[in-house]
Amino acid sequence: MDEQHWGQVVAAATRAPSIHNTQPWRFTASAERLDVHFDRERALPVLDPSGRQQVISCGLAVEFAVLALAARGSAAEVHLLPDAGEPDHLAAVRITGAHDPTEEDRELAEAIDRRHTVRAPFQPRAVPGDLVDRLQVDARAFGTWCKTITRSEEEIATVFLISRAEEIEQGDPAYVAELQRWMRTDPSAVDGVPVDAVPSGDTHARPSNWLIRDFVVGQREPHAFLPAGDADAPPPDVERPTVLLMGTDGDDRYAWLQAGRALARVLLRATAAGVAASPLTQALDWPATRARLQARLSLVGHPQFLLRMGYPPDAPAAAVSGRRPVEEVLSFVPAAD
Ligand SMILES: Cc1cc2nc3c(=O)[nH]c(=O)nc-3n(C[C@H](O)[C@H](O)[C@H](O)COP(=O)(O)O)c2cc1C
Structure with a gap:
């Protein structure tokens, strides 16, 4: 070539x-x-x-x-x-x-x-079970397992650990400084996260149990939506995304590369089916919350990635992130x- x-x-x-x-x-x-x-x-x-x-x-x-x-x-x-x-x-x-x-x-x-990361609340429509099954098969070809977080106690534990990780992050000036170095206000930026691609600080406007990473630290109130006690009866206007946890048996560079390859297939298969996603990786950022997630969900192996999936809203897409020239x-x- x-x-x-x-x-x-x-x-x-x-x-x-x-x-x-x-x-x-x-x-x-x-x-x-x-x-x-x-x-x-x-x-x-x-x-x-x-x-x-x-x-x-x-x-x-x-x-x-x-x-x-x-x-x-x-x-x-x-x-x-x-x-x-x-x-x-x-x-x-x-x-x-x-x-x-x-x-x-x-x-x-x-x-x-x-494909773009879609952080806006998804439509109430559920992701079809056969698509989720297909994503699991795709991931397995790269030695990566996928588990949906469906049971109410697993959801509560995961949502809690994401919140806990956010608290750790917001209290760490070095984390905040590093994040701010990668936030971009210039729409022609070739890297970093455009401020217009992330939710504003107002979580009260966000009908979801699942806390998106706070990219504009300091503007957010404590989390407004408490985990639903009864997973079968959510309030009608609360987002119910499919949440997929991906993991590997090992936890070294080889396993991380395989998890990335699996995730590529999962994201593209989902995009092809009209399903959008946004990562929720805060709980996996810190060894303590990552280990607790592993214990609370009785995982065999190491959690690598947490993904929120659903049908994107009809509203115009948020800003698209840039890329460095080839x-x-x-x-x-x-x-x-
Ligand atoms: C390993 C990894 C972790 C990520 N973690 C988060 C996250 O915690 N929250 C979030 O909103 N986006 C997260 N993202 C999405 C990136 O911010 C996003 O891919 C990047 O800004 C480029 O935008 P695009 O996906 O729309 O092309 C993550 C992406 C990767 C690959």
């Missing part, structure tokens, strides 16, 4: 969601191979000291690249952590030959540009003559 084709594939890869839209990746392409590296200059030392959420983000970019290649007619093989002496070299994607794109390849690749993240190494 030439530089122009790799440019298109990397453009698709960079559409992947990333924590605080840090886009913590760098790519090197040669004729038959794309290498993905963790860019430590974009690290989040307070929120993500182990790099777990940023490596998950890079796993998403790897899978977006694989899907873009498939839709363009190239089969690819992914080798995670190909260089034992270089842990930031996260993946090598090698083209193995031609591939006849399937309808599914096209559908998933087309969803790449349409030239900034891709170097092309031409084959030697």
